[in-house]
Amino acid sequence: MNSSPRTSAAPAQPLLDDRPEDGVFRVHRSAFLDPRVFEMEQTRIFEGGWVFVGLASQLSKPHDFVTTTIGRQPILLMADEHGHMGAFFNSCRHRGMLLQPAPHGNRRVHVCRYHSWAYDSAGLNQHISEREQGRYLPGFQAEDHGLVPLPRFARYRDFLFASINPDVPELEDYLGEASHFLDLMSAQAPQGLEFLPGKVTYTFRGNWKLQIENALDMYHFSHVHVSYVELLKKRPLLPEMGGPPPTGAAEGEQGSFSFGNGHAVMWRSRSRASETLLAQRRERFAPHMSDAQLKWSGYGRNLTIFPNMQMVDNVTSMMLRVIHPLAPDLTEMRTYCLAPLGESPEEREARLRDYEDFFNPSGFATPDDNVVYEHSQDGLGAIGAGWTQGYARGMDRSDLPARNPYQDELGLNEAAWTVGPRSLGDETCFHDAYRTWARLLAG
Template identity: 45%
Template sequence: MLMENMGLCLDDRPDEGVFRVHRRVFTDPEIFELEQKYIFERTWIFLTIESQLPNPGDFITTWIGRTPILVTRDAKGKLNAFSNVCRHKGSVVQRADKGNAKYHVCNYHGWAYDPTGKIVDVKEHKAGQYSPAFDAAEHNLEPLAKLESYNGIVFGSMSPNVPPLDEYLGEIRFFLDLVMEQGPKGMEFVPGRAAYTFQANWKMQMDNGLDSYHLGSTHASFADVIQRRRKGEGHQEARQYDWTERFRGTGGSFSFKHGHSAIWSRPNEPFKRPIFPSIEEVKKRVGTLKADWMLHGRNTIIFPNFQTADSTALLMRQFRPLSVNQTEMRVWCLAPIGEAREQRSWRLRQFEDFFNPSGFATPDDSAVYEDCHTGAAGSGFDYLDGYGRGMMVQEKGANDVAQSIGINPVTSIQGPFEQSSETWHHPPHREWRRMMEAGLAGKEPY
C-alpha cells in the first residue's frame, strides 16, 4: 500500500501542525531498494574533500549507495571519478581507502586502468584469441555522470540530470564555508578515519545528526563526566564544553531547499574551540561575521547522507546504507592544514572524547538507533511522532538571524537551546518523499 502511495509515508499537514513519519520508512526492504534507485543514484552524493588528493596519482575510494567509487587526480591535476568496478568481470578494482597509484590494477585477472580511467592493459591480450567483437579500448572505467566541487568539497552524481552543485546546495553553502574556511591554507582530514556499522536504517543518522533533544538523556553519562571534570577530576585535556551552560543558551535552525538543514547555538565557551587562538587571523581573512559564526555550534545535513558537525569537535560524517537494517558510518575529524601542534592535539582530544567510536557519544547513539529500529520493526501504531518540537515558533523564510548572515532559508527558528526543535527534520523527509514519488511515477526528480 505504501509502495503505491508514498504520500502515506509522511503525514505532512503543515496547516494543521502535523508532521509524522510512517515507521515502515525505516524498516521496509522494498522501500530500501527504491531509495537506492530513486535517491542515491539520482542526486548529488558527497565523495571527499579535494585536499585528500593533492598530487597527481592520488586517489580515494568511497561509495554512492551500493556502488563502489574511485576518485583520482590524474597527471594533469584534474579530478576524476568512476565506478570502481572492473570492466572484465565486475570486481572492485581499487581496494585501498586511499593512496597514490600510477595504475589501478584489478586483483582478479590483472586488467589495468590509469587515473583518467583509461584501460591501459588487458593482461595477455594478444594471446587471448578474442573475437573481433572484443575491442579492448571500449573497456575504460565508467565515469560518474557528474563531478563538481564546492569550496573544496567534492560531490558526484550517477545521474546527468542533477542541477548544478551550487544550485543544489543553495543557501546552506554559508554553513559549508564556515567549515572549509577555518584554515588559511584550507582544511584537511586528520589522518585516518573512523568507520563502524550499526544495525538500523540509514535515516536514523539522517534524523539524529541534528537532534539536540536527545543530548541530556542519551548522553547523560557524558554530562556526568563533564560535571566531574568541572571539579577537577579525570581527563582535563579534552577541554570539553560545559553542556549545562550550553543548554541555557540560545539556538536555532534553518531549513533549505533540496532537503538540507542546519542547526546552530550561540558560542558557549568559545575559548575552548581549537581555532580560538587563531581567531584574529581568521577574522582578517574571512571577516568578523564569519569568524564569529565559526565559534557558534553548528551541525548540517546535506541530503541525503552527508553531515558536518562543529560542536564538540569539527567533523564530517557520511552514512552508507548497507541494507534496510544496517548502515556504515564513516567519520573524519577535520582540521586546518598546517595547524599548530598544540591546537591539533587539543582538537584530537575533543574529537576522541565525544565522537570517536570509543568516545562518549557514538556507542550511546548507535544503541538508541538500534532500539528504534527494533521498535519500529514490530507491529502496533503506524506513525512516529518525533517531528513536532518547535512547530509553533517556526517562521517562514528568513528570521533576524538569517538576515544578519545574509541567507534566505525556507524556514527559520530561534529560541532557547533546550527547546531543541525537530522541524529541521522536515526538509530531508519531504525531499525523500518527493524523490521517491518522482521515481515511482517514472519521472526525473529535477
C-alpha cells in the same frame, strides 16, 4: 489491523502525513522498516542524486586515489599526473572485478588482480593482457577500454560530490543556501580542510534516517548523554580544549535553518570553547572571513547535506560523517576528524583529544546514540501502535518574530528557520529532509 509493511510488495500507505494547514507532520513507521522503501531510497536518492564522496585534499598530489561507494556502487576517485581529479566506477572493464580495494593511496597505475588489465590515474586503459594472442575481433579492438567515468563529479570549496544520475541539477543549485555553511567551514581553513589519519567505520542496527534526525536533534542531548555531561563536570578541562565559556554566553540560543533539498543545520550560540582557543583560531582565519562568519565560527553547528554527509563543528573539534545505508535496519557510518591544514602540533593534539572524547564507538557519546538507534528500530517495529509523535516540537511559531535576525546576518533568503532558548529542541528541522525524501521516492 495493519498488515506488516515488511512483507508487502509495495508500501500500502502514505509514508508521510504532511499537512501544515492542520499542524500535522508525521512519518509512518514503515519508512524505517520496509525493504521496498529501502530499495527505492538506494536507486532514487543515493544512486539517483548528488552525494558527498570526499575532500579535495584527499586528492592533492598527482596519482592520489580514494575509493568509496555511491549507494551500492563502488567508486574510484583519482588525481591524474597533472593533478586533475576524476571519478570513475571502481570496476575493471574486463570481468567487472573491483579494481582498487584499498581505501586510499597513491598509484600511477591500477592493475586488476584477476587478469592484470591496467589503468592509469586518468582512468585510461594501459594494458589488456595477451591482447595480440587473444583473438579479439575488430569490434572489440575499436572499443574504449578505459574506466567508466561517473556522469557527474563536482567540487564545492573543499568538498567533492558525485552522481551516477546525469540528470541532476548543477551542484550549486542542489546545495542552495546550505552552501553558506560549507563556505563557513572552508573559511575556517584558509589552507584547506583535511581528514586526520584514522578513519573509523562502524555499523548500527537501525535505519539511516535515525542518524539524519539525531544529528539535528539537540533535544536528545540532555537525556541520552547524561553520563557524558556528568563526566565533564567532574574532570578538569584543559584550557586549550575547552575551559570556561566566554562570559555573557551562559544561556545562549539555539535554532535551525532548513535549506530545501533536505539540507539543514542546527546551531547553538554557546560552545565549550575557551577564550584562549577562540582567539587562537581567529588569529588564523579572521582575515579570510566576513564579520558574520567570524561570529558564527564560535557557534556550535550540526550540518546535514542530504542524504549522506553530516558535519559537527563543536568549535573545539570538527567531525565529518558519511552515512552508508546497508539495509532497512543496518547502517554503516564512516567518520573522520576534520581539521584545517596548517595547524600546529599542539592544536592538532587538542583537536584530536576533543574529537575522540565524544565521537565514535570509542567515545563517550556515540555509543549512547547507537543504542538509542537500535532500540528505536526495535520499537518502530510496533506498527500496530500507529504514527509516532516525534516531529511536532517547534511547530508553534506564534511567538516568533516575522523575520529571524540571524537569517539577515548570514544573508539567507530562502531558508526556513526557527529560533529559541537552549531548551527549544526543535524537531521541525527534520521536516525538509522527509519532504525531500518523499518527493524523491515518488519519482
